[in-house]
Amino acid sequence: MGYEMGGERRRWWVNRTAMVVIWVVVSMAIWAGLHLYIRRVSMRKAEEALVSMCEERARMIQDQFAVSVNHVHALAILISTFHYQKQPSAIDQETFAHYAARTAFERPLLNGVAYAQRVANSERDKFENEQGWIIKTMKRDPSPVQDEYAPVIFSQETVSYIEALDMMSGEEDRENILRARATGKAVLTNPFRLLKSNHLGVVLTFPVYRSGLPPDATVDDRVKATAGYLGGAFDVESLVDNLLRQLAGSQEIMVNVYDVTNISKPLIMYGPQQPDGYMSLSHVSMLDFGDPFRKHHMMCRYSQKPPIPLSAITTPSGVFVICMLAGYILYAAWNRYDNVKEDCRKMEELKVQAEAADVAKSQFLATVSHEIRTPMNGVLGMLDMLLDTDLNLTQKDYAQTAQVCGKALISLINEVLDRAKIEAGKLQIEAVPFDLRAVLDDVISLFSPKLREKKAIELAVFVSDKVPEVLTGDPGRFRQIITNLVGNSVKFTERGHIFVQVHLVEHSNMVTDTKSEAHLNGWSDEHEVKSCRTIFNTLSGVEAADNRNSWENFKHLLSDETSLPDASGNEMPGDKESDKVTLTVSVEDTGIGIPLQAQDRVFTPFMQADSSTSRNYGGTGIGLSISKCLVELMGGQINFISRPHVGSTFTFTVVLKRCKGRAIDEAKRALPEPLPISFRGMKSILIDERPVRGAVTKYHLQRLGVTVDIASTMKTAFNAIAGQNGCSRSHIKQPKIILVEKDSWTSGMDTCLGNQLTEWKHNGRLSEVPKVILLSTSESDKIKYSYVDTVIMKPLRASTIAACLQQVLRMGVPQRKQLPNGSAFLHNLLAGKNILVVDDNKVNLRVAAGALKKYGANVVCAESGKGALSLLQLPHKFDACFMDVQMPEMDGFEATRQIRLMESKANEEARHGGMTPQDTTEKVGWHLPVLAMTADVIQATYEECMKCGMDGYVSKPFDEQQLYQAVAKFLISKASPDSEK
């Protein structure tokens, strides 16, 4: 792995270096390309400049030349006019010289002009006589005899040295003269060294005719008509020098002028003989000096190589730098990208590790919690047993303390486990049909013993009639939340009440909305007014934190319910289409409240209001955070209102589902203890001065089907009875029961009540003396009242009331409806089955065994958990086991746990150790149905049963229907193959 990584890394490095090199080379190429391009562009510009300069010079020279030629032409015409056509001639040498000198500015290019007359040989003597000199050759000798001569007769002063010289004697001039008179135009000689100045120059010759020639004159005509020749010498060198000096940039440019009449041998007219300067760039311009026979051209070039422009260096360099920078940026970005990618990969790895660690943590927590719980149960069991032995007071105290601590630890572990489960998202919210009211009753029963110790607290439950009887949700978790909140309330409340209310959220909103405004606005006023009063309109008369729950509001809720009687039960016309039911549950107490500064961290785990409360009341503070999580899992929210030293009200909402059709019946059947229906239609009177408490009592009685009239005092109650009897005795039922709240029971009341009732009985106004029942929070009241038939202990539950009523009214327990063929069915189920019954109580054992035997089962008994285990060593023949929960030594839970442990081991071995013959027929492996037998009917035990691996639950004195339900659940499915075992 490391080697591979290294290889990859090296390859990467090589790759990167190659990229860098390529990039640099490319940049340099760009530089070079750009440089060359710029140079070429500048060269082209230089060339263009050269061309234009050259052309300009050529044109100027040409123009100047043409001007001079024109002027010479004009002179020729002057001579023709004034010398030949005037008799006598108007021009002599003096005049000519003078005129020529004064018009020299017109001919800047000519050194001077001279006129040579055509003299035939025949006229030579006459001519020489006329002039007074003889014709001389160029070499200043007297001219030999020729056919004709061309002696200069007029000359400008600058060239006076050629006077009397025969122009025909010079080779160049003669040729010129001959060509000029033939063409009639100005002609030029080859360049040659001029006399005197020794500059290169050319001679211009112009013919002068005697009279006007016709334009179509022939060459002969012209020759005949020729009178003389006008000539001038062009000093080309100085001419060009002058010209060039006038122009800008003359230093930069080298100019050569050539005569290219003979193309193979150009004759240089101007410029250095050996051309120097920058040769590679040159331009040639044609020059037309007006002589068609001769051809000239001008060649220009730069004297020096044109300099390389600065931009040819700077621009590519700039581009190069930019390229390098861009390359560096790319490189850096790439590097950075690589680093980030590497970091990201590392982070992914770490994340995976962290997640694994988290999972491990959760697993560890779960395992450890479970592992702690098992020995803790052992410790607790042992402590239980220790407490049963002979101990002296100190020892007992120690043991009890240890037990309490152990229990606290177990509950803490359970809570931590719950919390961990929620965090791990492993907590699943169930959806099973359940009876909310029954759940609340169970919760209340759980707290009854604790509350009786405290005596002064009233615990009450009220469920709105609009809440459907059976809802689908998670009863266990719902119970957990309620238990938690109520538990907290019980812990922190010393006096007053704890009041649990359940309403539909829409309904409660509707009512509170109308009221809340007034409440919020008048909060402070109301508060003051209330604190002046000593009794509040709450359940127990003690002030509560959230006065939305006071009677004023509660009354609204109630009145609303009664005004819409058809809305009660399952039929809510508006809600029918949505099968979701949102409940709002509030738990109100009159405890110490939550300090203001601690209110915002109430739902943080392990956070109690403050350390001092923690010391006073104990507990970990994890409960509320779990409750919050659970409420959120159930789609609701939790919040609270609390006022220190007044109390707290926790309110939460949950979203449950409506239960439909058959599910309701099934759910009802599954309830462990359906409420008796024998009280339906019974009538009662409740005497209670507190309307809220009255409403709660009424709620419980109504669940039993008892109609209730509430009277605030004894007197109104009597009036009510009397009034009823007075007007219509026949069809209004007389109240059978009078319930009296203990607070409303004044001294002397019993005798008064007794007398009144017996009197009525004698009068015949009452056919039967109603039973008087006292509602009390403490047991001590039982003995004190003579006229009371019985006392119902608070907290009220429908089932406790039912039991009490049965006792008072001497009603036999109504025979439960037998299931169709119930016992026959049971017989079918149980016949031939091997069943183990475990109970330490011999009597119970015998009875249970007898009951099971009756249905044809083969019963084996064991008197302790250990005995059961020894019988259940695998393989065994039992089909089911009924297990008492409370047993010395090893209780039912522990025994079941051991059984499950053995089974899982055996199953594991079977799975790993290959197939045994048994496995071929049975794929599930060992799982003995274990049913708990217990006298407790509270749900907590039920959950405990499920937790330690029990399959069901039977309440202790066996009841046929219940037995049927419990057994049917798991025996039906495996009815046939079981007998083979």
Place this chain on the structure above:
Amino acid sequence: MAAVALKEQLASLMDSMYQEGLLDEQFQQLQSLQDETNPCFVMEVVTLFCDDAERIFGELDKIMNQPVVEFQQVDAYIHQLKGSSSSVGAQNVKLACIQFRHSLEDNDREGCLRALNVVKREYLHLRSKLETMLQLEQRIQAYDKQKN
């Protein structure tokens, strides 16, 4: 004929016992469990119950006579007795036991003794009735056997 009379006697005895609240419907269930395969079931159970109860009373007396009363132990025994009495259907004994357990909460020796006496009285009352009942039943069965 005597059997009929005996049966009537038994029925009236049972009625009175139910009326007084000595027995409840659980006892009926017990009786319903008794059949040909198990002719002495009720008697067996009742005897077991009586033996158990008397053993418990013996233990309780021992505990109560000690200078320091171990109320936890008392509670355990009473719980046992309550269990067996509810299994048999001895309603009054069961109720007395419940009462006893409540009074135990005060850890009051005198109250405890008083409650124990109530339980004992209820038990003895029940036992005498049960004995009569069992004798009647045995005689009825004896007659039945003779007839057969």
